[in-house]
Ligand code: FES
């Protein structure tokens with residue numbers, strides 16, 4: 500199901516509303532500065548580790564990476580040793596890759612396929628469902644109940660072909676977490692899209708510095724004058740703030756130009772027929788809390804993920820999902836140079852990361868004043884503090900909760916203001 504004609508029209512009207520306004524919309528709050536310490540203070544880094552990375556749904560794998568029963572994949576991006584295993588029942592399960600005997604890694608290869616999982620240290624054997632099936636010399640153990648010594652499992656749920664992991668046993672379901680976005684993504688057929696590429700790049704800056712470059716269009720005219728600016732009308736960008744810290748931007752192509760005029764694509768490239776007008780003619784990108792940013796189009800779904808690697812370093816993962824392609828027509832979007840080099844646009848986006856990190860660490864930097872256009876960044880920070888627990892955060896590192904629910908989807912005062920003209 501693609502977006503209703505009414506919603507398409509409302510978005511078009513909102514684009515004109517944004518282009519015409521001479522100030523932020525009526526009632527939109529002033530955004531206080533984001534404290535610099537959130538990018539450089541080890542206390543905040545630790546709070547992120549204990550709360551954000553421990554309680555959020557995190558993208559871990561695509562089903563193409565473990566297509567059959569017994570296939571497994573090591574996943575350590577959340578700084579925990581996790582192994583994903585395709586069970587005999589077709590479900591993907593996640594476990595700590597930690598033998599219940601003396602903690603050896605049960606799986607040592609990055610990926611593969613096994614009938615059973617034998618620990619390399621003393622040979623305890625686990626099934627594809629993580630149950631402890633046998634131990635060596637069982638007569639030497641007294642009262643070892645195998646049924647309570649299976650691999651410790653981790654929450655693992657799928658959205659289409661994507662597999663997400665959550666380290667918090669009490670987290671809401673993945674669908675509840677996604678909220679309205681799950682419906683909005685139906686037209687992109689996540690259950691059909693295949694994995695075309697997945698690469699990792701090391702960056703020398705805090706993970707949020709790298710991510711934030713991808714969650715506003717305020718930088719487009721300066722950073723992307725010849726790459727993005729010609730295909731995106733940043734004055735007509737419409738941001739939407741969703742529950743749980745997620746966000747969306749939709750920006751049309753510059754007036755009078757059709758999407759395919761500005762970005763010609765070979766007619767042979769596979770497309771998703773279900774993608775509607777907005778997806779086809781606009782730059783549409785979602786931020787999924789905490790660390791996913793992805794444009795979506797009829798040609799590709801290329802999520803970018805940001806993972807901390809210490810407080811001042813991060814790993815940027817670039818994924819490309821694409822509609823099933825014919826052999827010989829493997830899409831090359833964002834996978835040029837086979838992961839050795841970033842795409843031109845991402846090079847532009849990341850070029851200042853290291854210098855920004857250094858200047859944020861300097862005595863000269865105090866905080867970040869954000870514009871209305873950059874409100875998605877503020878919204879993310881509010882959600883982060885709610886997840887951490889405001890009382891757990893030192894006063895000087897908190898953000899004020901100024902964006903109220905009246906600005907969170909489905910609420911949006913702009914829709915009323917627009918009608919009043
Ligand atoms: S640590 Fe795995 S069998 Fe001993």
Ligand SMILES: [Fe+2]
Pocket residue numbers: 712713718719722723848
């Ligand atoms: Fe950018």
